[in-house]
Amino acid sequence: MSYVALYRAYRPQLFDEVVDQKAIVKTLENAITNDKVAHAYLFCGPRGTGKTTLAKIFAKALNCYNGPTIKPCLECESCKAILQGTNPDVIEIDAASNNGADDIRALRDSVRFLPSMSKYKVYIIDEVHMLSNAAFNALLKTLEEPPKYVVFILCTTEPYKIPETILSRCQRFDFKAISDEGIINRLELISKEENISISKEAIEEITNLAEGGMRDALSLLDQVISFVDNKEITLNDVYEVSGNVSNLDLLNLLNLIINNESEKAINMISNLYNKGKEIPKIADDLMLFLRDILLYKSNIFDSSKQIYKTTEFSNTVEKIGKTLIFSWLDELNNAINQMKFSNQKRSYLDLCIIKMADSVMQKENSILDQIKYLESQISNMQAELNKRPVKEEIKVVPTNIAKLNKIDNKENDEVIKIEEINEILNNASKETKEKFNKEWPLLKIKYQDILAISILQYGKVVAVSDKAIIFVLQDEGFCNRVMKYENYIQMYEIIHKQIDSIEKIITLPQKIWKQIVTDYKNKYESGIEKPILNNIMINVKRPVKKEEIKVDDPVLTKLNDLFGDKLEIKE
Numbered sequence: 001m002s003y004v005a006l007y008r009a010y011r012p013q014l015f016d017e018v019v020d021q022k023a024i025v026k027t028l029e030n031a032i033t034n035d036k037v038a039h040a041y042l043f044c045g046p047r048g049t050g051k052t053t054l055a056k057i058f059a060k061a062l063n064c065y066n067g068p069t070i071k072p073c074l075e076c077e078s079c080k081a082i083l084q085g086t087n088p089d090v091i092e093i094d095a096a097s098n099n100g101a102d103d104i105r106a107l108r109d110s111v112r113f114l115p116s117m118s119k120y121k122v123y124i125i126d127e128v129h130m131l132s133n134a135a136f137n138a139l140l141k142t143l144e145e146p147p148k149y150v151v152f153i154l155c156t157t158e159p160y161k162i163p164e165t166i167l168s169r170c171q172r173f174d175f176k177a178i179s180d181e182g183i184i185n186r187l188e189l190i191s192k193e194e195n196i197s198i199s200k201e202a203i204e205e206i207t208n209l210a211e212g213g214m215r216d217a218l219s220l221l222d223q224v225i226s227f228v229d230n231k232e233i234t235l236n237d238v239y240e241v242s243g244n245v246s247n248l249d250l251l252n253l254l255n256l257i258i259n260n261e262s263e264k265a266i267n268m269i270s271n272l273y274n275k276g277k278e279i280p281k282i283a284d285d286l287m288l289f290l291r292d293i294l295l296y297k298s299n300i301f302d303s304s305k306q307i308y309k310t311t312e313f314s315n316t317v318e319k320i321g322k323t324l325i326f327s328w329l330d331e332l333n334n335a336i337n338q339m340k341f342s343n344q345k346r347s348y349l350d351l352c353i354i355k356m357a358d359s360v361m362q363k364e365n366s367i368l369d370q371i372k373y374l375e376s377q378i379s380n381m382q383a384e385l386n387k388r389p390v391k392e393e394i395k396v397v398p399t400n401i402a403k404l405n406k407i408d409n410k411e412n413d414e415v416i417k418i419e420e421i422n423e424i425l426n427n428a429s430k431e432t433k434e435k436f437n438k439e440w441p442l443l444k445i446k447y448q449d450i451l452a453i454s455i456l457q458y459g460k461v462v463a464v465s466d467k468a469i470i471f472v473l474q475d476e477g478f479c480n481r482v483m484k485y486e487n488y489i490q491m492y493e494i495i496h497k498q499i500d501s502i503e504k505i506i507t508l509p510q511k512i513w514k515q516i517v518t519d520y521k522n523k524y525e526s527g528i529e530k531p532i533l534n535n536i537m538i539n540v541k542r543p544v545k546k547e548e549i550k551v552d553d554p555v556l557t558k559l560n561d562l563f564g565d566k567l568e569i570k571e
Contacts, residue, residue, distance in 0.1 A: 045175025047215025177212025
């Protein structure tokens with residue numbers, strides 16, 4: 001007896017054996033159980049997902065001598081004839097070669113005859129989208145009102161090519177691509193049945209190449225079995241038979257590109273080509289490998305894959321960023337599209353490799369240029385500062401400036417009030433803000449060792465009036481650190497020397513500022529020249545000075561009156 005291909009030998013014969021189409025199987029089983037079998041079905045989906053197989057199982061279930069039943073016996077004359085393809089009442093038609101109106105008219109004439117050995121005449125029309133318009137029109141009436149003993153099952157991979165008039169007359173079932181897990185389990189089962197020794201990595205690669213098609217997976221397994229000749233099937237065997245490039249080769253190629261070794265990279269492509277790898281296939285595999293790296297960097301990947309566990313892979317991934325990967329994917333995609341319309345496929349891939357390597361150098365040069373630009377900006381700022389007169393050094397302990405005494409407040413509420421913000425916004429001016437913003441970058445550099453200034457460099461100046469400034473920081477924690485009395489005094493002295501009219505500095509969290517500015521803007525745009533803000537709680541404390549130590553000793557009291565702030569009491 002001649003050899004039977006694996007996908008034919010292990011084709012499911014019962015509903016329970018169908019992989020990953022549970023919803024469709026359950027619907028058909030319920031239709032049989034409840035005697036609600038429709039007259040026309042449309043099975044559509046990717047290749048190798050079980051459309052024709054399920055159509056034959058459905059035909060067996062309807063025509064089994066013990067049925068209709070969801071578990072055909074496979075032993076009766078009808079079941080055996082369907083299995084062998086000799087049942088005259090189950091007619092398979094290939095619409096790719098029988099797509100004319102005359103072929104459908106002949107089918108329409110045969111529908112009138114009763115089944116000869118079964119309960120139903122089942123017409124399975126494969127690749128039905130290949131029928132001509134005239135053929136579809138000839139099928140319409142018969143498909144809508146066939147005899148009670150006739151069931152049509154239309155199978156297609158391209159349902160969008162079928163006229164709406166046909167679609168509306170059928171119950172449509174969309175087959176999904178079979179999951180990797182489903183294919184792997186099936187391959188392991190068949191390998192065990194056939195006494196085939198195969199590595200887990202080889203099964204995973206066959207599954208990956210099948211792209212959700214069980215028939216493709218079994219056909220490739222059949223081919224690899226013939227190639228190894230009773231030896232254990234390894235991952236390299238699958239690469240040899242399929243024409244795919246191994247992950248190790250792709251990793252080496254990618255490292256050559258990253259290191260800007262274009263000549264070595266092109267020589268490697270030549271070696272792969274001489275081993276029988278097709279140029280478009282090399283480009284496709286490199287593109288898929290980059291996709292895997294992108295998923296890995298996004299933490300969306302299958303951790304069971306062996307390539308992800310290697311040190312070489314993780315080291316390579318660290319060298320490239322997502323932006324560079326996106327640009328490489330665009331280059332490869334353009335090259336692959338150009339290859340489809342040219343005989344010079346090798347040239348397009350070589351040019352693409354050179355561009356990818358050059359983009360690495362361009363990125364490195366771009367980073368160096370940015371560093372040089374920042375260095376020049378800092379030098380210019382430093383030169384500008386050197387031209388200015390040397391200012392008095394900031395002291396840790398503040399001097400007695402009359403305006404500073406205002407912050408030693410004794411108000412009942414220790415937090416900033418909305419009324420204060422309101423007053424600043426109503427008196428703020430664009431010119432004053434621009435004047436301060438010219439000075440601020442220089443102040444941040446000169447006084448970067450002052451804690452309050454170092455914190456404020458992460459914030460933003462949002463409003464400046466003649467007497468007050470508002471800074472916006474990320475959160476309340478930063479705001480309250482700046483507003484501590486000791487920090488506030490240092491910051492005040494620095495800013496006061498630039499704008500001597502400043503009497504108050506306020507910091508606000510971003511969240512609070514967004515509420516304030518939205519409220520202010522809405523009221524201002526409604527025609528209110530000086531809006532009054534809605535009252536909200538601002539959890540930023542005022543810079544309150546610690547209470548002075550009370551001295552009861554008359555001698556110390558006299559000394560305190562004479563020397564004031566210069567007096568220091570030590571315990």
